[in-house]
Amino acid sequence: MLKTLHKVSSHSSKILARDDGGDVLRYGDLTDHENFWREAIPERSFVILLCENTVPHLGAYIGLHAAGHAILLLPAKISNAHLMQMIETYQAQAVVSVQNGLVRCEQHYVRSEALHPDLSICLSTSGSTGSPKLVRFNDRQLYANAESIAEYLDLTEDEIPLAHLPMEYSFGLSVIHSHMLVGATLLLSNASVMQPQFWENFSEATSLAGVPFHYDMLLRIRLEKRDSKNLRTLVQAGGRLPKDKVLTLHDIASEKGWKFHVMYGQTEAGPRITWLPHSCIPEYPDCIGQPIPGVEVELVNEEMVIKSSSVMMGYAETRADLSEGDVMNGVLYTGDLAEWVDDRFLRIKGRKSRFIKLQGNRVGLQEIEDFFASIDIEVVCKGVDDSLTVFTTSGPKEKISETIIENFSFSPRSFNVVLLDEVPRLSNGKIDYKSLNALGDGGV
Amino acid sequence: MDNVEKLRKAFAEALQISEDVITDDLKYNSIKEWDSVAHMALVAELEDVFDIMLDTDDIIEMSSVMKAREILTKYNVEFS
Numbered sequence: 001m002l003k004t005l006h007k008v009s010s011h012s013s014k015i016l017a018r019d020d021g022g023d024v025l026r027y028g029d030l031t032d033h034e035n036f037w038r039e040a041i042p043e044r045s046f047v048i049l050l051c052e053n054t055v056p057h058l059g060a061y062i063g064l065h066a067a068g069h070a071i072l073l074l075p076a077k078i079s080n081a082h083l084m085q086m087i088e089t090y091q092a093q094a095v096v097s098v099q100n101g102l103v104r105c106e107q108h109y110v111r112s113e114a115l116h117p118d119l120s121i122c123l124s125t126s127g128s129t130g131s132p133k134l135v136r137f138n139d140r141q142l143y144a145n146a147e148s149i150a151e152y153l154d155l156t157e158d159e160i161p162l163a164h165l166p167m168e169y170s171f172g173l174s175v176i177h178s179h180m181l182v183g184a185t186l187l188l189s190n191a192s193v194m195q196p197q198f199w200e201n202f203s204e205a206t207s208l209a210g211v212p213f214h215y216d217m218l219l220r221i222r223l224e225k226r227d228s229k230n231l232r233t234l235v236q237a238g239g240r241l242p243k244d245k246v247l248t249l250h251d252i253a254s255e256k257g258w259k260f261h262v263m264y265g266q267t268e269a270g271p272r273i274t275w276l277p278h279s280c281i282p283e284y285p286d287c288i289g290q291p292i293p294g295v296e297v298e299l300v301n302e303e304m305v306i307k308s309s310s311v312m313m314g315y316a317e318t319r320a321d322l323s324e325g326d327v328m329n330g331v332l333y334t335g336d337l338a339e340w341v342d343d344r345f346l347r348i349k350g351r352k353s354r355f356i357k358l359q360g361n362r363v364g365l366q367e368i369e370d371f372f373a374s375i376d377i378e379v380v381c382k383g384v385d386d387s388l389t390v391f392t393t394s395g396p397k398e399k400i401s402e403t404i405i406e407n408f409s410f411s412p413r414s415f416n417v418v419l420l421d422e423v424p425r426l427s428n429g430k431i432d433y434k435s436l437n438a439l440g441d442g443g444v
Numbered sequence: 445m446d447n448v449e450k451l452r453k454a455f456a457e458a459l460q461i462s463e464d465v466i467t468d469d470l471k472y473n474s475i476k477e478w479d480s481v482a483h484m485a486l487v488a489e490l491e492d493v494f495d496i497m498l499d500t501d502d503i504i505e506m507s508s509v510m511k512a513r514e515i516l517t518k519y520n521v522e523f524s
Binding site: 192193194195196198199213216217220221222225226359405411412413414 | 484
């Protein structure tokens with residue numbers, strides 16, 4: 001799908017991607033990458049690709065895919081222990097990484113259970129937490145979402161997106177897929193908003209995608225004073241951005257002649273689900289917008305249920321799951337509770353399950369509590385998007401912080417630890433979250 | 445407290461690390477505590493401690509402790 005999805009000739013010298021080091025990948029190079037991987041790994045395999053946003057990584061990704069392998073994308077900065085756990089759990093045949101610009105392929109399991117013939121790409125359910133659970137996709141699902149994105153954002157081959165969101169993150173991957181589809185040129189980057197390289201790319205890019213914490217930084221760094229000769233579009237997803245910031249960004253964009261769109265998605269949906277166009281923001285700044293082309297949304301007891309050909313095949317937790325077919329049939333219960341506003345746009349009212357997003361990545365509060373319970377430490381979590389407070393009765397706080405950073409890879413500044421004498425409980429023994437709210441400052 | 449000490453304290457506070465780790469060579473992204481989220485906190489802390497308002501370009505150029513000293517000098521913060 002990846003090699004053939006775009007309308008660019010396979011001999012074209014058009015640039016598909018350029019990275020921070022100035023390395024370039026052309027649409028015409030893709031056949032070479034495919035042939036390389038056909039020889040390097042002759043049999044269809046389950047391959048882990050350790051990702052960074054560089055040209056060699058993207059070349060390996062497209063080449064492995066075109067050569068018919070099923071790929072699990074993981075961050076290159078993954079801990080060794082977590083990587084070993086993934087290799088074991090899924091009996092990965094190979095791990096591909098890039099070191100000093102050179103592609104390395106390590107063989108692992110020689111014989112593994114069969115893969116489902118349609119299985120093409122697997123992503124982690126959460127960008128960073130220790131959970132080994134995966135989301136499984138086939139080509140048609142990813143293609144459907146890429147096509148829909150290209151349609152609603154009206155993408156053309158003239159686009160030059162700043163592709164700084166990690167490629168192993170579903171939102172970042174969707175930026176890559178949707179732009180390849182139209183034959184655009186990606187500015188692949190690992191630079192953060194706080195680095196000069198980011199702004200060099202920014203001055204040339206036509207669009208930028210970010211999660212709430214990127215927009216916090218962009219506002220902090222006075223986006224309104226920044227010029228870009230090509231910029232046309234800003235898009236935000238990956239958690240709720242407060243209404244006042246949505247309006248501020250809308251106003252900055254209007255002033256500059258840019259568009260700022262708010263979007264909503266979930267990895268399981270391939271990932272994008274709805275979008276709120278720039279022009280509708282002043283009237284509906286707290287909405288997530290309307291379904292994107294090809295997606296239908298229905299509210300079942302307030303829960304958003306989506307029907308789309310981009311919904312995943314299903315989850316995987318064992319190697320045997322990788323031989324499973326599509327168990328979702330295009331229907332996904334999102335766990336988000338929503339309502340229609342003026343019969344036009346959806347507004348999120350809450351979550352059914354205890355999930356929050358931290359820097360765009362999904363974090364299960366229960367998962368953190370369960371982890372600590374397993375090492376006999378009492379911990380209770382509370383949070384909203386981009387604000388996590390971890391209450392514990394067992395100090396010191398630093399020890400808890402270190403354990404979280406080590407096991408969940410959260411940014412050290414993205415959560416608070418609060419020490420309690422006792423976890424407040426209701427008379428029935430359940431945790432009293434209301435009292436907890438009063439105890440924690442919850443800020444970041 | 446002199447400015448050298450104030451700077452070390454500001455870094456320690458913003459990055460939530462021990463003052464011993466803070467040397468002139470310490471660079472952005474070289475330790476996990478100095479990521480982009482911490483960088484925002486660092487900027488706020490420096491602005492607060494030295495009562496200044498950093499320009500955007502200076503915020504993104506501040507890639508090491510050494511660089512931070514150089515930049516702060518532009519704002520009339522003296523390091524003897």
